Structures are given as C-alpha cells and as structure tokens.
Amino acid sequence: MTTYWHPFSDMRTVDQTGEFKIVKGKGSWVWDDQGNKYLDAGASLWYVNVGHGRKAIGKAMAKQASQMASFTNFSDVTVPITNELAEIVAGLAPVPDSKVFFTSGGSDSVDTAMKMVRKYWQLLNKPSKHTIIVRDRGYHGMHNGGTSLAGIPDNRAGYGALDEDVVKVPWDDHEALIKVLDEVGEDKIAALYCEPIMGAGGMLIAPDMYLDTVRKACIERDILFVADEVITGFGRTGDWFASTRFDLKPDIMLTAKGLTSGYAPMGAVIAAPKVWNVFAAEGVGVWRHGYTYSGHATCAAAAIANLKIMKDEQLPKRVRNMEGMFAEAFRSLNDLPSVATVRTGIGFLAGIEMVEPGANFPMMWTLRKHGIVTRPIVGNALQVSPALTTSEGEIHEMVKRFRAALS
C-alpha cells in the first residue's frame, strides 16, 4: 500500500485500484503519468481559477522564494509583499476599508473566524453571544471548529463532543432560519455562517431572496454574517465574490482556493471595519491568534501574480458573460435517463445529480475513461467547476464527454 495517506480517501480502495497520478497541467487540461489527457472539470478541488501551468505565477514564487521565502509575521514583523497582497485583496473586498488576516487555507479561515466572532462579542462585553448558526449540507472545512459546523452529517460523525454551541437550520428556508434566530435569541447568537452557493453539499443555489432576507435578518438582530466564500471567491460566480454579486456586505468573508488558484496554500479572512475596529480599540491588546504561515511571502507572491492574471484577463467578467451559455450547455444533460437534475445558473458552477443512488462514485471512474476528471459531491451529484479560462469550445467538449459517460 502507498505510504502516502490520501485525504478524504478509503485507503483500501486506493490500494485496490491504484493511485491516479497526475503529472502535468495546462489551462483546463491535465495529463496522467501514462500520457492520457483529461479535461479538468473541477479545476482540481474548485481552485485552479486561472488554469494550470501559468508560468508567471511560478516565476513570481521562485523570485520571492530565492529572495525571502518567508519570515514570521507575528507582532510588528512583515515581509512587504504580504502588505502588498493585503492592499490588493482589501481593494476587491465587498466592504471598504476591510482588513485582511491571512491563513494557510479554507479550514484555517473558518476556524479563525469562529474565534474572531466570539472574541468580538467578548470584547463588546456580550460574552453570551457565543452560538454559531450553520445550514444543513454546509461545508466549512475539516479543522475541529469547521467539523463542528458540518452540515453534512458524515463529516461530523465519529469525533464525539467537539464544539457543541452550534445550531443547524435548513439550508434553503429563510423563514425557518429566522424562527431559529428568534428562538435561540440574539443575545446568544454570535454569527451565521453562510456559503452563498453551497459547493461540497451538492452545488446548491438558495431560492431567490434567500440571501437577501437572511442578510437583513442578521443586521436587524445584530448577528454577525460570515460569508464562506472559499469556493465562490475570486471570480467563480461571475463577480469577484458572490458577496459583491449579491450585495451581501458580509461582516467577515472567508476565502482561500482562488486567492492563489491553488499554486500555493493560502487563505484570507477579510474583516469589515465593524469587526476589526473592535480588536484595534484602545486597551484590547494582543489578539493571541495566528499561524506560522499567516501571510507567507512566497504564497503572497503566488496570490499577487494570480490576481494580476485575473484582473488582466477580466476573468470574473468573462465568467459572467459566459454563464448563460455554460448553464445551457450543462442543462442539456437533463434529457439523459441517468440524470435527475443539473443544478447550475450562476458562474462556472454546476452539479449533475444522478438518478441511481450512489451512482456518482463509480461515475468518477467512468468519466476518466471519457477523458474527464472530476469528483462526486454530496447529493448523489458530480462536481463541475472548471477553470475560469475554459473556452466555449472546451465547455461543449466537456458536456459531450459527460454525455457519453452518463449514457
């Protein structure tokens, strides 16, 4: 058996089927070690927004790594490239004058914000505001905090008591959510965690007005709104963020993946002035939270080069212009007897739900035979979230291959 213990894997199956070795990528395509070529329908794990093989990002990283790869950023120390990135990210953020707290990925961002929201209320002398509200089918990473927030039961099961001060609501029902907010009470609730579009939970788009109504409900009750944009951030929904597209103005926004397009592991928690001002108030002192690699200089170089590509090529706008074509192309699969429904319509995102229970797992292997790499997601679905650079022709080719496999 391979020594490499794969994440999210059944190692026994990996042993039986062997590892699938990816050795090269270019744009929306990847190659395995046998020379076979595949369309990367998932942009790896929802993150290669600018496509594979971007030399400019590699060069920027090499330059930074050979000059000052990283240095602790605790306290007053910084490597200036990290400040540069913070300015760029804050300039894109949905709320002006935001501050950017860097992490090493999405789960770090999720857990950082859990501490941030609770500490925020402590500092405001409202320590009873501690409960976190989450939605069924939500995915907020795999650290201890994020596992406590899991809306996918299988992701939460098997770890005993974690953080128990978490209340779950249905993913799509704003009235049920508001009822829970009022039952639990605003004096107890610290924050609502909300993925504007749910990815791992099955590519779920909430009904019209859901986000707007829920956002307003939080404002009215003084509950912090945390937008988990680890998937939806950086162009995926046809805007820089789902929060800018849907005018959510989150108190805190969680990002990772598209920040570097996965060329380096990095995330960012973007805090609106309402939040960071409280931490910066006189007498508060040190917030004893941070990671060794918060603001890692070589990762920052990757992010800057990545965001430059996104800006130069206007990728968020490109996706917005193409999303109608994208949705129509994937919806055409609805006529297949094996397909229950195709969830799509916003950005470069689709979830193809299958009819036969559990069919999405073996379909992953069938798709590979047809030159498509993607993965099963919750809700008996298949993930579609290609690079934001994918051409119209490649999208049609992708749909053609899905059709062949699903037939």
Ligand SMILES: Cc1ncc(COP(=O)(O)O)c(C=O)c1O
């Ligand atoms: C919405 C959301 N939040 C958090 C995470 C966790 O990110 P990471 O896997 O980088 O820790 C993910 C990962 O897919 C995610 O989809």
